[in-house]
Amino acid sequence: MFLSVTGDDANGDEGAKRGRRSIALRTAGLTLAGLLVLAAGAAGWAYWHLNSNITSVDIDNALGDNRPPKPVTTPSPSAPDLPSEALNILVLGSDTRSGEENRRLGGGDSGGARSDTAMVVHLDAGRTSATVVSIPRDTLVTRPSCPRADGDGSTAVAPSSMFNNAYAVGGPVCAVKTVESMTGVRMDHYVEIDFSGFARLVDALGGVTVTTEEDIDDDDSHLHLEAGIHHLDGTQALGLARTRHGIGDGSDLGRIGLQQKLVKALLDRIAAQDLLTDPARLYRVADAVTAGLTTDTGLDSLSELTGLGQSLQGLSSSRVRTVMMPVVRAPSDPNRVVADEPEARELWESLR
Template identity: 75%
Template structure:
């Protein structure tokens, strides 16, 4: 091969390499653009999932004072102060998925589960206090979105607050019982909870006794079980197949389930599995209603990041002390002074 032919061959090879590199570059650029577009859509979609209620504006200043936050010497980009969050599981029948899981029509909803989550300063310890929905309380006057307000109700069932005045009245009623400021509000519906469990791959639980409840369609022998979302929801809602059929037995199962879910989340390597992380985030946000302080993906992520040091074994679960109501053996009232002392310990 002559020198001229060698130069021509080298030129053709260089041309092919240049075209190949250009193709790789264009492919990478296209992938980056597509990835950015998908990431942008995912963020928009998750943000769009979240519904919110402006509780602070609705309730104004007639509320317990916020906890005082002492600035730390080493400023942290994440919040570290104590926090109280009212977490409700609602039995809303809105939407086909919720109706299939809960039955009934779409006219209204109640707070099927109510928990006050208190995060200690530093956010490495937490106390979760369940409030029985059958507790008789004085329900305060609550503002209504349509204008006006509800009347004060004496000896009303606790979960009626949500039914008559939604999240705003639920928060106001809890604050009147506890004398604690609810810094945030989180509500998850039936389908949101079930989808979260499924996105995590199910949850492992150990039931302390046989459960045989035709109403929740849950039939489990005592012992370990791996539950999918529908079964976990049934476990959280069952009451007729355990104990005396009251709300108190169900609360014990709910608290067990909360701890098991925390263990499941901590053991699932979500950050190394983007697809599963997205499924979990989509499941959480699609069934979520928050106050306006947590109504964006960035705020929820900031809250989650501030809890990185919180382990499941440092979460204490208790129930507000109650006794049978003298007026109705199917209802309970706060046991004093034990209930008052419990709430005071969280200030």
């Protein structure tokens, strides 16, 4: 004997099943919609947060038209998709003590900051090669008249002034104007990163590997390394970028070679990581890059920085030439240097 379900009873069960499926589908749909809203909200917050990290300075407006001309370039018919204009970017590392982390890492006096590191990065029109020129901070230059950072008039022209004083006197605007005055090269963009921003970037990338040719024993930069290959965290990499008393003759010239090694090590580290497949790491790197970052208004958004980064995807460290501006000891002070002419002028002319 068996029971069969027919008629109204069967239709009732089917209706109940359809009802349960409908409820389940609606629940799943609402859950998915909620997740999408949360994801969109998180993405929107992340974009806002990264943008808000960036500080910008309107250098173009501050300097006006009294600047070196922009080079005239034409698109290449053989590679129309490549960027058609060369770019010159002034990159500064500042020793500001603004913020607890910068003070812990050894920033400068709380009353001001100096350009601890200065490099002019020249990107060729196709973004397939680059030249990085380091400017010794102890270089004596004629500092031009600059708008004061507080807006109260302008500074006087200052002959035989140390290069890094330009930043101390007039901030990014005076630093750019001084570089343009001494080189005759238009700076298309300005990028400044402080101590904590640099250390966080290295840590977000998982450290960098460099080779030192001699032992480094420098209490001032808190760095003690034997000669050889080292994988450095952010604090150690910052110490390597800053050390001067533990190498060579203790001058700024000795550490420039270490800074240039770090530039190439960072490029290699970034190239070795497929950040697009690891959103969490990508965000950490982007957060580190933008934190402690000051740019001109042409690079003060995540979209503009991303566009510049995408144009450099084909640039490897092997295609980056690192040089120092040719200098000689200053006749007036053996602890200072001046541009070695005509070699320095010829170098800058090659970047115009």
